[in-house]
Amino acid sequence: MKAAFPMTTDTLPAQFAAQQFASDNYSGVCPEAWAAMAEANSGHAAAYGEDVWTAKAADAFRQLFGTPCDVFFAFNGTAANSLALASLCQSYHSVICSASAHVETDECGAPEFFSNGSKLLVAQTADGKLTPDAIRALATGRSDIHFPKPRAVTITQPTETGQVYSLDEIRAISAVCRDLGLRLHMDGARFANACASLGCSPAEMTWKSGVDVLCFGGTKNGMAVGEAILFFDRALAEDFDYRCKQAGQLASKMRFLSAPWVRMLENGAWLRNAAHANAGAQRLVAGLAGVPGVAPLFPVQANAVFLTAPAAVLEGLRARGWRFYTFIGGGARFMFAWDTQPERVDQLVADIRDVAHAAAA
Amino acid sequence: MKAAFPMTTDTLPAQFAAQQFASDNYSGVCPEAWAAMAEANSGHAAAYGEDVWTAKAADAFRQLFGTPCDVFFAFNGTAANSLALASLCQSYHSVICSASAHVETDECGAPEFFSNGSKLLVAQTADGKLTPDAIRALATGRSDIHFPKPRAVTITQPTETGQVYSLDEIRAISAVCRDLGLRLHMDGARFANACASLGCSPAEMTWKSGVDVLCFGGTKNGMAVGEAILFFDRALAEDFDYRCKQAGQLASKMRFLSAPWVRMLENGAWLRNAAHANAGAQRLVAGLAGVPGVAPLFPVQANAVFLTAPAAVLEGLRARGWRFYTFIGGGARFMFAWDTQPERVDQLVADIRDVAHAAAA
Amino acid sequence: MKAAFPMTTDTLPAQFAAQQFASDNYSGVCPEAWAAMAEANSGHAAAYGEDVWTAKAADAFRQLFGTPCDVFFAFNGTAANSLALASLCQSYHSVICSASAHVETDECGAPEFFSNGSKLLVAQTADGKLTPDAIRALATGRSDIHFPKPRAVTITQPTETGQVYSLDEIRAISAVCRDLGLRLHMDGARFANACASLGCSPAEMTWKSGVDVLCFGGTKNGMAVGEAILFFDRALAEDFDYRCKQAGQLASKMRFLSAPWVRMLENGAWLRNAAHANAGAQRLVAGLAGVPGVAPLFPVQANAVFLTAPAAVLEGLRARGWRFYTFIGGGARFMFAWDTQPERVDQLVADIRDVAHAAAA
Amino acid sequence: MKAAFPMTTDTLPAQFAAQQFASDNYSGVCPEAWAAMAEANSGHAAAYGEDVWTAKAADAFRQLFGTPCDVFFAFNGTAANSLALASLCQSYHSVICSASAHVETDECGAPEFFSNGSKLLVAQTADGKLTPDAIRALATGRSDIHFPKPRAVTITQPTETGQVYSLDEIRAISAVCRDLGLRLHMDGARFANACASLGCSPAEMTWKSGVDVLCFGGTKNGMAVGEAILFFDRALAEDFDYRCKQAGQLASKMRFLSAPWVRMLENGAWLRNAAHANAGAQRLVAGLAGVPGVAPLFPVQANAVFLTAPAAVLEGLRARGWRFYTFIGGGARFMFAWDTQPERVDQLVADIRDVAHAAAA
Incomplete structure (x- = not known):
């Protein structure tokens, strides 16, 4: 969760360039x-x-x-x-x-x-x-x-x-x-x-x-x-x-x-931004219905989704460039923000489906 | 120095509308x-x-x-x-x-x-x-x-x-x-x-x-x-x-x-902004040379001018809408910022000269 | 006011052995x-x-x-x-x-x-x-x-x-x-x-x-x-x-x-102890009446006496083994406790008189 | 564990008069x-x-x-x-x-x-x-x-x-x-x-x-x-x-x-006092060997004994005037001090045996 701080540009992790869903405070100003x-x-x-x-x-x-x-x-x-x-x-x-x-x-x-x-x-x-x-x-x-x-x-x-x-x-x-x-x-x-x-x-x-x-x-x-x-x-x-x-x-x-x-x-x-973020979470959940071994750890009621998934699935996602934190019970957290792009959620869904089916195969 | 806080729009002091030189953090973002x-x-x-x-x-x-x-x-x-x-x-x-x-x-x-x-x-x-x-x-x-x-x-x-x-x-x-x-x-x-x-x-x-x-x-x-x-x-x-x-x-x-x-x-x-603010202070000092009863309390070396002046002068300035704090030894503080307008400094100089001469008369 | 702390018996100041009037918390338990x-x-x-x-x-x-x-x-x-x-x-x-x-x-x-x-x-x-x-x-x-x-x-x-x-x-x-x-x-x-x-x-x-x-x-x-x-x-x-x-x-x-x-x-x-200490202070003041150059710095109303005195007098007292702190305005503080011995106060009076007259000579 | 504080003599719990083994800081100065x-x-x-x-x-x-x-x-x-x-x-x-x-x-x-x-x-x-x-x-x-x-x-x-x-x-x-x-x-x-x-x-x-x-x-x-x-x-x-x-x-x-x-x-x-207290704990443990339902919760290695015992036993002990705290897992804590009286330990042993056998009957 922590790199050397304060960093120099030499030590800056390259993977931060394109992350999404890692945290809702990775978003900018609306x-x-x-x-x-x-x-x-x-x-x-x-x-x-x-x-x-x-x-x-x-x-x-x-x-x-x-x-x-x-x-x-x-x-x-x-x-x-x-x-x-x-x-x-x-x-x-x-x-x-x-x-x-x-x-x-x-x-x-x-x-x-x-x-x-x-x-x-x-x-x-x-x-x-x-x-x-x-x-x-x-x-x-x-x-x-x-x-x-x-x-x-x-x-x-x-x-x-x-x-x-x-x-x-x-x-x-x-x-x-x-x-x-x-x-x-x-x-x-x-x-x-x-x-x-x-x-x-x-x-x-x-x-x-x-x-x-x-x-x-x-x-x-x-x-x-x-x-x-x-x-x-x-x-x-x-x-x-x-x-x-x-x-x-x-x-x-x-x-x-x-x-x-x-x-x-x-x-x-304030409310539109929040509703948009919540919708991103629901879009992910809906998209994952029926995916083997992947399920929300908690009821999804706001803008966070904690997924339980086989380790191989999480590794597969990381290999495809997705960034997320893993917390309690090994859950992978995906956060949605005021600027979440639905198509990007769909891409995440597709990737999860891919790696999950590959892992289950 | 303090109004009721947190304020409502009803209690907001009217005089804050047009102040200048009261503080360098009254300025905005450059x-x-x-x-x-x-x-x-x-x-x-x-x-x-x-x-x-x-x-x-x-x-x-x-x-x-x-x-x-x-x-x-x-x-x-x-x-x-x-x-x-x-x-x-x-x-x-x-x-x-x-x-x-x-x-x-x-x-x-x-x-x-x-x-x-x-x-x-x-x-x-x-x-x-x-x-x-x-x-x-x-x-x-x-x-x-x-x-x-x-x-x-x-x-x-x-x-x-x-x-x-x-x-x-x-x-x-x-x-x-x-x-x-x-x-x-x-x-x-x-x-x-x-x-x-x-x-x-x-x-x-x-x-x-x-x-x-x-x-x-x-x-x-x-x-x-x-x-x-x-x-x-x-x-x-x-x-x-x-x-x-x-x-x-x-x-x-x-x-x-x-x-x-x-x-x-x-x-x-960073340096241009500071030089600009400092120049505002010097402009004020230069403009006040020879004004009776008005002088800097301290050497003016940065973006602040503390003026000693007769009470009547300070009152006169306030009557003309100028806002400033008075501190140590009754000095009136004028602060200059990255966005100080030279013409506004000149107007302050002119007003000080006016009220000082009137007070001295 | 401070020696090395915590001390060893080697570094313990010898002068603490016999002090009186340095502080009322140098006294023991009544x-x-x-x-x-x-x-x-x-x-x-x-x-x-x-x-x-x-x-x-x-x-x-x-x-x-x-x-x-x-x-x-x-x-x-x-x-x-x-x-x-x-x-x-x-x-x-x-x-x-x-x-x-x-x-x-x-x-x-x-x-x-x-x-x-x-x-x-x-x-x-x-x-x-x-x-x-x-x-x-x-x-x-x-x-x-x-x-x-x-x-x-x-x-x-x-x-x-x-x-x-x-x-x-x-x-x-x-x-x-x-x-x-x-x-x-x-x-x-x-x-x-x-x-x-x-x-x-x-x-x-x-x-x-x-x-x-x-x-x-x-x-x-x-x-x-x-x-x-x-x-x-x-x-x-x-x-x-x-x-x-x-x-x-x-x-x-x-x-x-x-x-x-x-x-x-x-x-x-509680009250007897305090009255006894206060009496010690009064005894000192009374004893010093007329001593040249020596006088209380403040009205003596409790168990402390701050004396103003020529430096030579204070040095003389220290040379005779008396210990006291000097504070505000060079005043030498003498404190009296529940166990102050009147004869010891008298001895202090006598010593002050001696060194003061010697200094004034 | 707490009575009204600061107490008056009216609210002082009567049971504190004769307690033993409740805490080793109930003891006095050796x-x-x-x-x-x-x-x-x-x-x-x-x-x-x-x-x-x-x-x-x-x-x-x-x-x-x-x-x-x-x-x-x-x-x-x-x-x-x-x-x-x-x-x-x-x-x-x-x-x-x-x-x-x-x-x-x-x-x-x-x-x-x-x-x-x-x-x-x-x-x-x-x-x-x-x-x-x-x-x-x-x-x-x-x-x-x-x-x-x-x-x-x-x-x-x-x-x-x-x-x-x-x-x-x-x-x-x-x-x-x-x-x-x-x-x-x-x-x-x-x-x-x-x-x-x-x-x-x-x-x-x-x-x-x-x-x-x-x-x-x-x-x-x-x-x-x-x-x-x-x-x-x-x-x-x-x-x-x-x-x-x-x-x-x-x-x-x-x-x-x-x-x-x-x-x-x-x-x-310092060491004799501690050894005496530890011996009190061992004396209690030794005395309780074979008592039904009563046993140490933890190895007894210092001056504390935590006993597990049926609730009826603890109530019986309290009824006989013994005071102790109950902590983790319902364990009753008995502490021994530098002044523990062996005969008093024996009395505690006897009382525990009595109430335990009564409870088991």
């Missing part, structure tokens, strides 16, 4: 986000978020979610999620998450760093989804001062395994949170994909279902850089602007982070 | 940086800095500085400086800086946060410049374990007061650092302006003069977002990539931070 | 504290503060202060003060203190470490005492997110310069704190000495005068180890037990920290 | 430690470890271990272990430990707090012992910057399950550590019990077997308060005195922490 940045790049504007674009972007979120939430902007998901969790916890508190949660597996200890030590309590779950029972078990297993006191729960929507919590599932989780005095955070690095999948409103999926804080991902949705943090319980946002500043997450030329949100929220690009 | 982002926005690319643009940018820095330094990219100066200092210190160490250093006055405690407690030891200096004597006094004043042990010195080049350390001054500072076992960090938020001012090479101003780590500012130089961190003593860069990742400073679509560097370093825009 | 530990050292007792001695000690504090405060025990003042301040602040907040405050000058950055970065805002004051005006100036000087937001004020009672805030002074400080939304912390490393000096009740000096949190020093008062932290605003104590545990400040055999408090609070030794 | 404190409590002594007792204690450790290690003293094991690990790691590094390691299960996130975020990588092991294979698997499972880089391994000797790593096992672990560039830390909260169990020298169990840092527990060995930290690789101890100070672990009246070590190391009490 036209709407680009146009908004271009429009924002006009003359001078106040720095540090005191510009008109940032004000408009915050308003656009409040409009979209239908509630007067507090809105902040950070550079990336690592910081957005970690800062949000840090605002819910003191260092001696803990956060309950799934064992496959990105905050646990791929943030290099960022939640612990930003919070100065809050521990992640990890639930082993079959498919990467957290459940009310798992939360209750972790939250009530210890109640002595020798173990960090649970104070927050974080769920990833959609999950790292490409599944979507239903509204009922979210409500059941928030109910157990309220019952136990825990705050509920949603890591929405691909929040738009979940909305597109369920067809519900952002409000329904969040504050109407008991979510306290949402990190809404912009990068994977088609932006160059930037995530939004929404506090539906505004009391939790007290001094959060200071927290962002101190943690190196306040952009001076903020308009280039906020303008894309204005445009994309207002004209619906 | 054409070269924009073109580079546009070019980079093509197809898919590996994330997290493993793309070809990032490799090229690192090479471009090594080429420009003529040395095989380690290069990293962060989102902003708050993080770049804080991470660099944290890599030089443990929590019980301290960093010597000027009382007007940005890390002390305008980072909301970021250096202390990233380092988990390293204290800034502040030298009171007449003009914002740190001196070998001041460093020695602070570094040797205490040597007991009840006070944080000095381990690093940071200088801002150019200073927050718009002055430039000469090569001799830097060498004298690095000599005392070596003598005392201290590491030397340079906050180069406007590093290009210093190079343009002194007419020396980046190498001469840094590693050839004893600087261990440089934060090279891209945002004020004309980019949308991004700073570079260069370790000339590469041993200090060990695992710095992990440090950036954990601290929320690893961009997934890194190419949009790195591509502008490639283009601007290769075609000289 | 008879009452010792007896309490001996009594507590009987059989088995629950660990981590769940023993009867700890419960009794907390009750004794509530009795002494006449209010149902929350009481915690920490190992030393570094931790007690830092944990208390951390409970009042987030990392992006700041704490206002005097430039001579122990938390600023002698804790090796502990407040910043425990709070993960809270900055100390330092008021330069003539005599080490914080004033309402100084607090207001620091608290209102900046109100932008680029500077840590003031959230707490800490005063040392008595001060590091051996003075005592009057009740009126404390009330004036707490009034400005309430006005500005700041919490008031009292570093009472020598709290008993202040009570003995003013002759007022502990309640009057703290919660009745607006103090939110007090660190009550036991070590300098005659114990082997241990300080108490009292939250008069009990809401601030939420989960403070977890904070202590995580920070390595929960003693397993807590009874040895708490038993001395039970005995000393109940039988008045 | 005669040798007490005598040393009494002897140290004579006159004045330099503070903060610059006294003769502390120098002698450090020398005594160097003598006992036969090597010029650097020695430091902390108040408790939480801090000693966390500070030692923090000295081996940066915040973005990780520490490999057993799932039952005390640092993972009972320190309220202290390692993460002191290190500002270092993650613990937990090996699930059958019996609480870490193995070379488990270390290798965890250390090599990930090598990308999105996951904290392994830098240290910690083993508890004896383990939390009452077992002792053999010298061969330690050497095998240190070999894999060296191979992978990891540092080896030993949590020796009950180090003396391991020495007594194996009959080997402290040197053989530590630096001669590849241990870099040892935390040697004093509290459970019979002291009131205090642990020692020994750096066999002295380069790792650089500025560790500052680290202790900043973290609130530098005792002002250090002699009361260090004097007991001098006496106990020199006259062998």
Whole structure:
């Protein structure tokens, strides 16, 4: 997963030239986000978020979610999620998450760093989804001062395994949170994909279902850089602007982070991009029906497909130039983005079929 | 300095519409940086800095500085400086800086946060410049374990007061650092302006003069977002990539931070932009010769002019729509950027002359 | 102030053998504290503060202060003060203190470490005492997110310069704190000495005068180890037990920290010890009346005397074997403890007189 | 495991009056430690470890271990272990430990707090012992910057399950550590019990077997308060005195922490106490031979016995007034201390036999 860093052009892996489906953040900036940045790049504007674009972007979120939430902007998901969790916890508190949660597996200890030590309590779950029972078990297993006191729960929507919590599932989780005095955070690095999948409103999926804080991902949705943090319980946002500043997450030329949100929220690009990506995942799944030995590891509900396949199949795909990561249970992950080309999906399908039949022969 | 945040469009200050010279980060993205982002926005690319643009940018820095330094990219100066200092210190160490250093006055405690407690030891200096004597006094004043042990010195080049350390001054500072076992960090938020001012090479101003780590500012130089961190003593860069990742400073679509560097370093825009901004400052100073009661507070050597002027003059300027911050000693700060319009400087000169003569009458 | 550490018996400074008055924590354990530990050292007792001695000690504090405060025990003042301040602040907040405050000058950055970065805002004051005006100036000087937001004020009672805030002074400080939304912390490393000096009740000096949190020093008062932290605003104590545990400040055999408090609070030794130490300081001052060139630098109101004296006098004293630290303005500090021997004070007086007259001759 | 805290005498659990075997830190101070404190409590002594007792204690450790290690003293094991690990790691590094390691299960996130975020990588092991294979698997499972880089391994000797790593096992672990560039830390909260169990020298169990840092527990060995930290690789101890100070672990009246070590190391009490405690555990095991349904969960090699027993047996024991914790797999833990009374062990044996036979009837 890692080459020498920082690289020189000599060490740069050649295979990165033509990859597709390896990750949705391998995609570039979508036209709407680009146009908004271009429009924002006009003359001078106040720095540090005191510009008109940032004000408009915050308003656009409040409009979209239908509630007067507090809105902040950070550079990336690592910081957005970690800062949000840090605002819910003191260092001696803990956060309950799934064992496959990105905050646990791929943030290099960022939640612990930003919070100065809050521990992640990890639930082993079959498919990467957290459940009310798992939360209750972790939250009530210890109640002595020798173990960090649970104070927050974080769920990833959609999950790292490409599944979507239903509204009922979210409500059941928030109910157990309220019952136990825990705050509920949603890591929405691909929040738009979940909305597109369920067809519900952002409000329904969040504050109407008991979510306290949402990190809404912009990068994977088609932006160059930037995530939004929404506090539906505004009391939790007290001094959060200071927290962002101190943690190196306040952009001076903020308009280039906020303008894309204005445009994309207002004209619906956020949802169209997500629906397009989800459709790519469904196209792959549909195309693979009946292929021997190849099947999705998890229900495909967003823009990720984890395939279980014989080793020979994966090798064959790599030999044909396809790049993908293999994770849990040997699953090969294919991610679809706002710019996924259907014909390229079809080509992947064809190649998988080829190598699978060859392997089965 | 601060409006309600996050703002709504209702609370947005009207005066931000037409300001100039309030800050160099009120400027937008320069054409070269924009073109580079546009070019980079093509197809898919590996994330997290493993793309070809990032490799090229690192090479471009090594080429420009003529040395095989380690290069990293962060989102902003708050993080770049804080991470660099944290890599030089443990929590019980301290960093010597000027009382007007940005890390002390305008980072909301970021250096202390990233380092988990390293204290800034502040030298009171007449003009914002740190001196070998001041460093020695602070570094040797205490040597007991009840006070944080000095381990690093940071200088801002150019200073927050718009002055430039000469090569001799830097060498004298690095000599005392070596003598005392201290590491030397340079906050180069406007590093290009210093190079343009002194007419020396980046190498001469840094590693050839004893600087261990440089934060090279891209945002004020004309980019949308991004700073570079260069370790000339590469041993200090060990695992710095992990440090950036954990601290929320690893961009997934890194190419949009790195591509502008490639283009601007290769075609000289970094230096042209800085020279242009510096020229704006000189134009203002030249225009104010002989104006009663109005004079620069500090030698004008980069892109900042601090003017001392009667209160009536400052009020008069504000009445005419000019926006600027007042800092130390009541000085009014005017900043010039890559896009400063000479005719606009002339208009400022004319207005200052008008109100000054009226005030003196 | 520091020898090689950890030392070997070979490097141990010989001069430590016979010193007096160098520091009040050079004294040992007073008879009452010792007896309490001996009594507590009987059989088995629950660990981590769940023993009867700890419960009794907390009750004794509530009795002494006449209010149902929350009481915690920490190992030393570094931790007690830092944990208390951390409970009042987030990392992006700041704490206002005097430039001579122990938390600023002698804790090796502990407040910043425990709070993960809270900055100390330092008021330069003539005599080490914080004033309402100084607090207001620091608290209102900046109100932008680029500077840590003031959230707490800490005063040392008595001060590091051996003075005592009057009740009126404390009330004036707490009034400005309430006005500005700041919490008031009292570093009472020598709290008993202040009570003995003013002759007022502990309640009057703290919660009745607006103090939110007090660190009550036991070590300098005659114990082997241990300080108490009292939250008069009990809401601030939420989960403070977890904070202590995580920070390595929960003693397993807590009874040895708490038993001395039970005995000393109940039988008045806490106040007798302090009064005895204060009397030592007064004895020295009285004895030096009329000695040429020798005078107290600050009003002597507790157990410290800072003497200004010609260098020759200080050298002469050192030549006669006296050990003391020299601090601010060249003042020589003499500290008096619960076990100060009056005849030894008289000997010091005699020696000072001798060398002063010799120097003046 | 926790009552309301801080308690009042009203809420104090009555059952704590007469407990035995619940924990080895329920015991008091042993005669040798007490005598040393009494002897140290004579006159004045330099503070903060610059006294003769502390120098002698450090020398005594160097003598006992036969090597010029650097020695430091902390108040408790939480801090000693966390500070030692923090000295081996940066915040973005990780520490490999057993799932039952005390640092993972009972320190309220202290390692993460002191290190500002270092993650613990937990090996699930059958019996609480870490193995070379488990270390290798965890250390090599990930090598990308999105996951904290392994830098240290910690083993508890004896383990939390009452077992002792053999010298061969330690050497095998240190070999894999060296191979992978990891540092080896030993949590020796009950180090003396391991020495007594194996009959080997402290040197053989530590630096001669590849241990870099040892935390040697004093509290459970019979002291009131205090642990020692020994750096066999002295380069790792650089500025560790500052680290202790900043973290609130530098005792002002250090002699009361260090004097007991001098006496106990020199006259062998440290080993006698441990052997006595171990013998208590063996006495219990021997006495239970043949009791139906009752057996040790783990090999009994130090001063802990984990018994598996029918629920009715445990209830019966509680009904007879015995206090103990139940942990992993429902095991009832009995701990033996320096002051364990053999006749009391016999009484426990008799009671277990009684209730077990009653339950089996």
